[in-house]
Amino acid sequence: MATASRESPPAVWLASVFGFVKAGFLAFMGIIGVVTWDDVTEPWGIGALVLAALFALASFGLLRGSSAARIVLAALAVVGGVMALVYVFVGPTSAILPSLVTAALDAVLVWLLYGSRGARAFFGS
Structure with missing residues (x-):
């Protein structure tokens, strides 16, 4: 009996x-952060690498049809979007446009x- 693939x-x-x-x-930014660890005031490379791994795992799970991966990827996007919006107000003026673009892409x-x-039908919600 053949199995139906979604x-x-x-x-x-x-x-x-x-x-x-x-x-x-x-991952690219994390590698840069690790390489320049001694030259920056706030080391952030490991955090970027961890986030890269989470995004990659959630994206792979999403392709496999995992509802948990959908939740994780959406949660990461929401957190990233909120952080980008906060950075619009607390960051330098040169970061306003990139932060707004990041927040829009997360949305x-x-x-x-x-x-x-299509996504609602695929995940049954």
């Missing part, structure tokens, strides 16, 4: 790609996971 809808696939891209970016990721019809 293919990810485009919104879930795109959300997973967003997660993998963010994981790659965070798009949450919408892809919970707002799109």
Whole structure:
């Protein structure tokens, strides 16, 4: 008897790609942070590497159809978006636009996971 396989809808696939891209970016920044550990006032490289691993694992789980991965990826996006919005007000003026773009991309990721019809049907919510 053949088993039916569920293919990810485009919104879930795109959300997973967003997660993998963010994981790659965070891994790159984490490597830079570890390499320049002695030259920076606040070491942040290990934290970026941990976040990169979480994003990569959640994105992989999302492609596999895991509801838990959906929750983890959305939670990471919400936390990242809130932190970006806070940084708009406490960071330097040169960080306003990048922080707003980061917050907007995190909002798009949450919408892809919970707002799109395809994702809701795929996860049964």
